[in-house]
Amino acid sequence: MAAKDRFHDVVKSALIKDGWTITHEQFQIDYGDVQMQIDLGAERLLAAELNGEKIAVEVKSFIAPSTIYEFHTALGQFLNYRSALRVNEPERIPYLSVPSEIFEEFFRRRFIQEVIQEHKLNLLIYNVEQEVIVTWIKLSNTAK
C-alpha cells in the first residue's frame, strides 16, 4: 500500500472511532473553472459528518524528505480548498490532518505556529500507531 494510502486509511479509521460518518472517501473539491481531474498529485480528501457538522480533511503524511516543502504544499492546498468550499459549500469546514509526531517536532516551532495563526488553519492531530484523533485545533468556524 502506498504510504499516502496508509495515512488516508489511518485518518479514516480515527474519524470513525471519533463518531464521524465518512461520506466521501475521495471528496472532490469544485474549483469552478479550474479542472478537477488535474489535481492528480494530491492525496485524496476525506469528507465526514457528525451531528450535522460537515468536514473535509486533507491528509498529509509529512514523510517527504523536506518537511518545510511539504508544509508549503499543505498550506497552499488548505487555502485553495477553503476558497473553493467558501463558494460551493461554505458550511463544510476544512481541516489539515497532521501526524502527532510531526505536530510535536515541526508544527510547534514558532514560525509554523505563526503561519497557522496568520491563515487560521484548522488542524486535526492524529496518532498514527493508535489510529486515533489526539486534538482538534479549530481557528476558523466556517470555510469563510
Added chain:
Amino acid sequence: MAAKDRFHDVVKSALIKDGWTITHEQFQIDYGDVQMQIDLGAERLLAAELNGEKIAVEVKSFIAPSTIYEFHTALGQFLNYRSALRVNEPERIPYLSVPSEIFEEFFRRRFIQEVIQEHKLNLLIYNVEQEVIVTWIKLSNTAK
C-alpha cells in the same frame, strides 16, 4: 540542464534585461527556528535590486502534469516566504514568477484570480522564449 534550472536562468536573464542587479542566485529565506537546509525540494530563489528596491523571486515552471497541484505549492511557498521576510527583511518584496503561457491559460481563470486577490500575491509574468518580463502585478507593497 534540469528544467527548473532552465526557468531559473530565464527569469534571471529577464530581470537583468529589465535593469535589475541579481544579488543572490540562491537566496536563502530565514524561517527562524525552522531549518533552512531542509527546503531541499524548492527551486532556488532569486534576489535582485534596482534603485534601492529589493525583491525575492520564486521561480515556478508550472510544467508538472498537474497545474493546480503546482499552484498549491506555489501559493503556500509564496505565503511562507512572505511571512518569513516580514520578520527578517520586510522591505524585500516577494514575487511569484509565472511563464506568460501559463498565466494566459491558467492564471486568468476566475478561481485562480480570486485566490490571487484574496492573498494579495505579487506576480512577475515572463516570456520564456524571449527571456523578457511581460508584466509585473503588485498587489502588496511590502512583505507585510
